[in-house]
Amino acid sequence: MKPPYTISPSILNLVASISLKIGEASAHYLDKKSPQLRKANRIKTIQATLGIEGNTLNESQVQAIDEGKLLLGFERDQKEVQNAIALYARWDEFDPSKRASFLNAHLLLMQGLVTNPGEYRNRSVGITKGKTLTHIAPPAERVSYLMDDLFDYVARDPDPLLIKSCVFHYELEFIHPFLDGNGRMGRFWQSLLLSKSHPIFEFLPFETIIAASQSAYYQALAKSDACAQSTPFIEYMLGVLDQSLANLLNTTNVVLSETERIEYFIFIGMKDFSRKDYQRVFKNLSTATASRDLKKGVELALFSTYGERNATRYRVLM
The missing domain is CATH 1.10.10.10 (Winged helix-like DNA-binding domain superfamily/Winged helix DNA-binding domain)
Known part of the structure; x- marks a missing residue:
């Protein structure tokens, strides 16, 4: 079943803007080799996506771990970074249309951090902000069915992949298929989905913009929950992708x-x-x-x- 959302004028305008930037960025970045900049963007991605979830390490520390150095006093944070580095290093091995690939990615990302990495949750969960309950996820017995339905939507629906990737990201957050790691999996899988049609997204650290505007990120999720459709979140995420591509095209200002x-x-x-x-x-x-x-x-x-x-x-x- 197709998840509920409306393709608004804002969404159409953002898809057009992003499509233009994809062409320009791809011409600049994919026709020429730049391993150093690509590696730098990967470090930014890992630091930002983990930072959104509370990891305290900065880019220099993430880079140090990537170079094989050990940090004292940051055991869990360091393990999260090591796992994320291992995950992104195997980027080409993942098939964004396959449930088994999705579960294997979670296994790599969360091994040593949760009890059953790579497995859907087997109990109910609620998401809180402070002491306030903000979202009750669907029952555990429905998770497998809902995720299969979501993968089927992405594979078969004719809407643009730019839109479908945002829908997947939102619906994954809504379903909350894992006890932990849902946010970073949503961001990773959206990048993976987009990169299969537009390889530039493998090197686009859009997570840095989310990290800098976390309140807007969570507000977009909450608005979508409130109206029972992902339209607000699609608009937010397309805005993030558009800004991230603009930043990439202005690399010389960094x-x-x-x-x-x-x-x-x-x-x-x-x-x-x-x-x-x-x-x-x-x-x-x-x-x-x-x-x-x-x-x-x-x-x-x-x-x-x-x-x-x-x-x-x-x-x-x-």
């Missing part, structure tokens, strides 16, 4: 390290350039810092040079 700037510049595809060309990409960069970046690129054998002084030009060697 504070990057020296190596990240060099990596990004190579990534955008300019083969022969001057220092001024480099500064046009990184508009807030001083002349001295740009010169140091380019010198570093030459030392790393990423650039060659020709010409002298103000007429010096650079060629990408990769």
Whole structure:
């Protein structure tokens, strides 16, 4: 059965805006290799999706764990990060249309954190905010049926995948199929669903926007609960995806390290350039810092040079 929602003018406008940005972002990011930026976005995704659920580790600490370092005094938080890193590392192994794949993802994400990872809950649950009960999930005996119905909707319904992925995210939160890990599974599975048609979503850290606007996230869920349809949540999530794509297209406005700037510049595809060309990409960069970046690129054998002084030009060697 199709979950209840209405395709509003706001939804149609956001789908159109996102579709345009998908084309532009894919042309920039998928036609060229940029492993460093992609890895950085994956770290952002993991830190944000866990932070929404109360994990206290910052991006630098998540990166340290990704590099194999151990942190003292953060046992559960560190285990959550290790599990998420393992989950995202196996991204290509998951089939977003398969229940078995979904349960296996939960197993990886929650092993060592809950009693029965990879299994649907076997008892009733209620969601509270503080001391207030905000949502009573469907009975445990209905979970398997409801999830199968949800997977069938995603596979068969003709509505755009952008919309269906938001519906899946909301309905998963509503059904609450697991005792724990539902929020991070909803965000992971929405990314996975979208990436099968639009690979750019594998590298889109939209969770950072949710983390920065958690009250709006939970309000959208509550509004959808109140009106018994996912329309408010679809509008919210499409807005998040639209903003996240806009941020990705404005990567040059993000504070990057020296190596990240060099990596990004190579990534955008300019083969022969001057220092001024480099500064046009990184508009807030001083002349001295740009010169140091380019010198570093030459030392790393990423650039060659020709010409002298103000007429010096650079060629990408990769």
